[in-house]
Amino acid sequence: MNISIPDVFRALNTMTLYGDVFRPKAFYGGVIGLGHGRASECIGCGQCEGVCPQHLPIISLLKEASSKLDT
Numbered sequence: 001m002n003i004s005i006p007d008v009f010r011a012l013n014t015m016t017l018y019g020d021v022f023r024p025k026a027f028y029g030g031v032i033g034l035g036h037g038r039a040s041e042c043i044g045c046g047q048c049e050g051v052c053p054q055h056l057p058i059i060s061l062l063k064e065a066s067s068k069l070d071t
């Protein structure tokens with residue numbers, strides 16, 4: 001779905017760690033503007049989780065990101 005997962009997590013982490021909303025949303029909007037998919041477009045296929053070296057729960061993190069960034 002061409003989701004830039006590291007960039008989505010960067011925005012989510014900034015929101016979580018610093019309580020900032022404006023800058024992470026602006027950054028995320030810029031990433032989407034470059035043509036990447038929204039976090040909400042994840043179809044849960046699991047391909048990324050199978051190859052993630054950090055074994056992150058990417059699908060659930062994208063759902064969290066979508067609830068905070070796609071609103």
Ligand code: SF4
Pocket residue numbers: 001002003005041042043044045046047048049058059062
């Ligand atoms: S679960 Fe599938 S659609 Fe969702 S981010 Fe991973 S590879 Fe993309």
